Amino acid sequence: MIFLETVYRIKNWFLNLVRPGKREREMKVxxxxxxxxxxxxxxxxxxxxxxxxxxxxxxxxxxxxxxxxCRDSWGTRVVTDLIRxxxxxxxxxxxxxxxxxxxxxxxxxxxxxxxxxxxxxxxLILKPLxxxxxxxxxxxxxxxxxxxxSDRASKSSWNQYSELRTRKDLFEGCALRVxxxxxxxxxxxxxxxxxxxxxxxxxELVNAKPVLGRFFLPEEVDPGPGHVVVLPQRVWExxxxxxxxxxxQQIHFDAEASxxxxxxxxxxxxxxxYESRFIIPYHVTAxxxxxxxGRYQAWSFDLWLRLKPGVSRAMALQQIRAMERRWYEExxxxxxxxxYKTYKDVAFDRPHPLTGSLYLLEGGSLxxxxxxxxxxxxxxxxxxxxxxxxxxxxxSLGAGQSSxxxxxxxxxxxxxxxxxxxxxxxxxxxxYMVNEYLSVLSPMTVPISLDYAxxxxxxxxxxxxxxxxxxxxLEIFRKTGFLERVDSSQRTASVSGFSRRLSDGMxxxxxxxxxxxxxxxxxxxxxxxxxxAVDPGFDASQxxxxxxxxxxxxxxxxxRSDAAxxxxxxxxxxxxxxxxxSVSLSMHNMFSADQRGGEFVGHxxxxxxxxxxxxxxxxxxxxxxxxxxxxxxxxxxxxxRFFPDRSPIGYEAxxxxxxxxxxxxxxxxxxxxxxxxxxxxxxxxVPIVYRSRPLKDGWWEYSIFLRTSRPAASVxxxxxxxxxxxxxQLHLSYTRPLDAAxxxxxxxxxxxxLLLLFFxxxxxxxxxxxxxxxxxxxxxxxxxEIGIRGxxxxxxxxxxxxxxRQGASKAGIGLALGFLASLYLTRFLEKQLFDVxxxxxxxxxxxxxxxxxVALVASYLPAxxxxxxxxxxxxxxx
Amino acid sequence: xxxxxxxxxxxxxxxxxxxxxxxxxxxxxxxxxxxxxxSKDRLKLKQGSLYPALHRLENRDWIxxxxxxxxxxxxxxxxxxxxxxxxxxxxxxxxWLSFAEAMAxxxxxxxx
Numbered sequence: 001m002i003f004l005e006t007v008y009r010i011k012n013w014f015l016n017l018v019r020p021g022k023r024e025r026e027m028k029v030x031x032x033x034x035x036x037x038x039x040x041x042x043x044x045x046x047x048x049x050x051x052x053x054x055x056x057x058x059x060x061x062x063x064x065x066x067x068x069x070c071r072d073s074w075g076t077r078v079v080t081d082l083i084r085x086x087x088x089x090x091x092x093x094x095x096x097x098x099x100x101x102x103x104x105x106x107x108x109x110x111x112x113x114x115x116x117x118x119x120x121x122x123x124l125i126l127k128p129l130x131x132x133x134x135x136x137x138x139x140x141x142x143x144x145x146x147x148x149x150s151d152r153a154s155k156s157s158w159n160q161y162s163e164l165r166t167r168k169d170l171f172e173g174c175a176l177r178v179x180x181x182x183x184x185x186x187x188x189x190x191x192x193x194x195x196x197x198x199x200x201x202x203x204e205l206v207n208a209k210p211v212l213g214r215f216f217l218p219e220e221v222d223p224g225p226g227h228v229v230v231l232p233q234r235v236w237e238x239x240x241x242x243x244x245x246x247x248x249q250q251i252h253f254d255a256e257a258s259x260x261x262x263x264x265x266x267x268x269x270x271x272x273x274y275e276s277r278f279i280i281p282y283h284v285t286a287x288x289x290x291x292x293x294g295r296y297q298a299w300s301f302d303l304w305l306r307l308k309p310g311v312s313r314a315m316a317l318q319q320i321r322a323m324e325r326r327w328y329e330e331x332x333x334x335x336x337x338x339x340y341k342t343y344k345d346v347a348f349d350r351p352h353p354l355t356g357s358l359y360l361l362e363g364g365s366l367x368x369x370x371x372x373x374x375x376x377x378x379x380x381x382x383x384x385x386x387x388x389x390x391x392x393x394x395x396s397l398g399a400g401q402s403s404x405x406x407x408x409x410x411x412x413x414x415x416x417x418x419x420x421x422x423x424x425x426x427x428x429x430x431x432y433m434v435n436e437y438l439s440v441l442s443p444m445t446v447p448i449s450l451d452y453a454x455x456x457x458x459x460x461x462x463x464x465x466x467x468x469x470x471x472x473x474l475e476i477f478r479k480t481g482f483l484e485r486v487d488s489s490q491r492t493a494s495v496s497g498f499s500r501r502l503s504d505g506m507x508x509x510x511x512x513x514x515x516x517x518x519x520x521x522x523x524x525x526x527x528x529x530x531x532x533a534v535d536p537g538f539d540a541s542q543x544x545x546x547x548x549x550x551x552x553x554x555x556x557x558x559x560r561s562d563a564a565x566x567x568x569x570x571x572x573x574x575x576x577x578x579x580x581x582s583v584s585l586s587m588h589n590m591f592s593a594d595q596r597g598g599e600f601v602g603h604x605x606x607x608x609x610x611x612x613x614x615x616x617x618x619x620x621x622x623x624x625x626x627x628x629x630x631x632x633x634x635x636x637x638x639x640x641r642f643f644p645d646r647s648p649i650g651y652e653a654x655x656x657x658x659x660x661x662x663x664x665x666x667x668x669x670x671x672x673x674x675x676x677x678x679x680x681x682x683x684x685x686v687p688i689v690y691r692s693r694p695l696k697d698g699w700w701e702y703s704i705f706l707r708t709s710r711p712a713a714s715v716x717x718x719x720x721x722x723x724x725x726x727x728x729q730l731h732l733s734y735t736r737p738l739d740a741a742x743x744x745x746x747x748x749x750x751x752x753x754l755l756l757l758f759f760x761x762x763x764x765x766x767x768x769x770x771x772x773x774x775x776x777x778x779x780x781x782x783x784x785e786i787g788i789r790g791x792x793x794x795x796x797x798x799x800x801x802x803x804x805r806q807g808a809s810k811a812g813i814g815l816a817l818g819f820l821a822s823l824y825l826t827r828f829l830e831k832q833l834f835d836v837x838x839x840x841x842x843x844x845x846x847x848x849x850x851x852x853x854v855a856l857v858a859s860y861l862p863a864x865x866x867x868x869x870x871x872x873x874x875x876x877x878x
Numbered sequence: 879x880x881x882x883x884x885x886x887x888x889x890x891x892x893x894x895x896x897x898x899x900x901x902x903x904x905x906x907x908x909x910x911x912x913x914x915x916x917s918k919d920r921l922k923l924k925q926g927s928l929y930p931a932l933h934r935l936e937n938r939d940w941i942x943x944x945x946x947x948x949x950x951x952x953x954x955x956x957x958x959x960x961x962x963x964x965x966x967x968x969x970x971x972x973x974w975l976s977f978a979e980a981m982a983x984x985x986x987x988x989x990x
Contacts, residue, residue, distance in 0.1 A: 012937075029953065030906060030929070030955045031929065033907075033948065033954045034905075034906050034907045034925065034929075034954075036952060037948065037952070037954075038907060059924070059925050060924065060925045060926040061925065061927060066926040066927065066929055066930060069927075069930035070929055070930045073930050073933040073937055
């Protein structure tokens with residue numbers, strides 16, 4: 001009953017709203033019929049019709065006022081008022097298109113940039129892991145010296161896992177996860193799939209429940225080998241059409257037993273590895289178990305630990321350190337002790353490689369937002385000043401503070417709403433672009449998306465903006481009390497010192513921030529140039545790399561001697577490819593920063609390596625056929641660092657022995673030019689010691705480098721074909737031209753530099769608009785004054801100078817503030833800089849000069865308008 | 879002659895309208911006349927001020943309206959009490975009477 005009534009009333013209310021005409025007509029008829037009845041009554045008592053009408057009207061009261069009261073009682077007032085305000089606002093915004101366009105674009109760009117960067121920051125770094133009590137789930141890393149700054153920590157070893165899983169006093173659970181690659185072959189097409197192996201505790205540790213089927217039983221993992229596989233939900237849905245009968249189906253990995261599908265893992269596991277296509281049990285190998293090699297060299301495991309309630313991170317770390325110490329003192333042999341030297345510490349949580357860049361971008365986009373807000377405020381204040389007359393008239397006709405406020409808020413809401421729509425579109429395309437980049441930069445991470453957290457922040461920001469934008473001008477007017485007075489000087493006099501000081505302050509702020517951003521972006525740009533200018537030390541332009549992995553070779557060539565034969569056949573086959581000038585092999589792949597570092601890194605290569613790479617020998621000789629693996633060639637950096645004042649030739653490149661000095665072993669035979677095999681930014685990083693490995697030694701995995709003048713694409717397909725000729729069961733895990741690979745290493749720096757340049761450009765443009773708007777407004781306000789000056793003899797250059805000086809003083813103060821702030825703030829950039837000091841005079845000078853030019857242009861336009869003011873015209877307005 | 883204040887006390891207009899309508903369906907002009915007659919012209923109200931009140935009561939569902947033809951042959955909007963309106967009238971009447979009684983007794987006591 002109550003329900004029906006409510007529906008009825010809502011229907012009525014709605015009808016009133018959409019058909020105000022009907023109600024309006026009815027009211028008119030009703031009142032008219034009342035007046036007529038009254039009139040007839042009076043006529044009957046002997047009055048003339050005109051008199052009767054007059055009396056009726058007098059008795060009835062103020063008809064229009066009463067109609068208004070009736071309308072009030074319909075309950076639709078709020079909405080009709082709103083619609084009226086909206087219509088008025090749209091008209092008035094449409095009239096000042098330039099203003100509206102400037103505000104909407106500025107805000108949209110700021111909102112778009114901020115939302116995108118914030119989403120990336122949140123998705124990649126701040127978002128907690130999708131597990132219960134994420135603060136208690138930690139990953140263990142080993143910290144070593146001599147790595148690139150972004151990669152100072154490394155993964156864990158199997159020995160650490162097996163020791164920590166017994167520490168029930170510290171941890172509730174402990175699981176390991178290791179990346180695996182498997183191939184599926186169909187005729188000549190080989191598809192390589194990424195996935196990972198886990199210990200049986202993994203799923204429970206991260207609170208994953210199977211979507212279908214079950215997860216691994218302990219005995220399938222250890223002792224194993226359980227040939228079972230769990231599919232991630234995404235794979236199950238996209239490749240198996242979410243078929244519930246998938247359980248029990250077999251997957252045939254190349255050259256291996258087939259695996260039975262036993263379950264489907266939920267999407268929450270994507271956080272750990274987005275790219276994974278399968279999850280299998282991890283079977284421990286003898287190499288993992290070997291304490292000397294395993295403990296400090298085979299760091300390939302993600303080791304996850306769940307702290308017991310009450311155990312703090314610091315406490316757990318301390319215990320793990322003690323454990324490592326004990327192992328070193330009681331169990332480590334000489335080899336392990338040697339490795340231990342570079343070993344520094346253990347840590348939980350490694351910073352995401354993009355953390356630094358993302359925080360930098362977040363800072364940048366926040367600064368842009370600040371500039372944008374200042375800019376919009378300046379525009380709004382100067383527009384409101386122009387609208388004083390209109391507002392005054394409204395106010396004197398009876399519009400109260402609240403209705404003026406409602407009107408202003410309505411206009412601002414429209415502007416901000418348009419800006420948010422546009423900004424969100426920008427943010428969506430922004431995240432799309434970021435994801436494109438992300439698949440190169442950090443392929444295992446889940447693509448970023450706009451989520452509730454960022455949307456909420458945007459919403460809050462929007463409401464704040466509307467409030468500030470709408471209420472600030474009214475607040476200024478209220479403070480100066482101008483709405484109460486309407487006088488003759490209204491049209492020409494400035495509103496108040498206060499609003500002028502406010503806009504001046506905002507312009508100065510914009511200039512200062514834009515300058516800071518310009519300096520920051522400039523420093524990064526210089527760094528990028530410097531990185532590009534680094535000589536890689538080898539000729540990457542005509543080299544193609546192909547990789548044969550352990551996982552491919554080992555299952556088919558279990559004996560080392562067989563592998564050696566294979567290697568020789570591969571080498572010979574490669575030389576048969578037409579147009580190949582030189583072939584060499586290297587155990588390490590290029591540009592992998594994943595290799596462990598110490599005082600130096602070793603690089604096992606075949607004797608022709610330096611020829612293929614075009615690396616000149618500086619001193620001594622290169623490798624020759626028949627050199628044993630004790631023969632070493634060091635790079636320039638090694639020679640400079642460890643033998644600053646003598647030749648390294650004849651010494652032993654083992655650091656221990658080096659320090660002890662002098663050893664009869666053949667040792668170092670030559671010095672080769674420094675090649676930045678770990679990327680251009682590693683120029684001053686870790687020296688490389690090359691060791692010769694003759695072809696007759698069997699290796700389980702290696703890269704093949706071909707120097708050729710033919711196009712890379714055709715050579716790469718020839719390489720694959722040749723490998724199939726050698727053994728149809730083998731395949732290359734990847735082929736790539738080296739110059740492209742070198743370029744790919746710069747993606748992150750290039751992206752960050754471009755984005756910050758874009759932000760800085762945006763800030764510069766906005767501050768330019770700000771200077772222009774304030775000066776234009778100023779000139780318009782001072783029309784009369786300038787006219788008088790002209791009338792009493794000021795010439796054009798004096799007027800021009802007056803306006804330009806004003807612009808220059810604002811820009812000057814802004815630049816000075818920006819300069820001081822930059823001196824302090826650029827220190828946060830230092831990690832990202834390459835060969836540039838944080839206080840790089842050139843960058844500051846160029847930024848300062850470009851700003852001066854821009855400020856001059858921005859003030860010249862209003863200045864030109866000022867000198868065109870005709871004194872007669874200006875004074876006639878009075 | 880006793881001087882009666884001509885403005886109505888706030889909120890009493892609604893009660894007067896409800897009371898007037900309790901005798902049956904009538905249109906706006908009738909209501910105003912009826913209030914005048916019954917109050918012996920002591921309660922003078924601007925006839926127009928009736929309409930906002932009528933619309934308000936209609937919106938509250940205390941009265942409902944339908945279009946009809948007045949005795950003079952014009953189309954007019956006739957109002958009548960709804961069930962809710964009748965209950966409301968009763969409640970307000972009781973409230974008002976007891977309030978008036980209380981006021982009266984207080985005021986009389988002071989005089990004596």
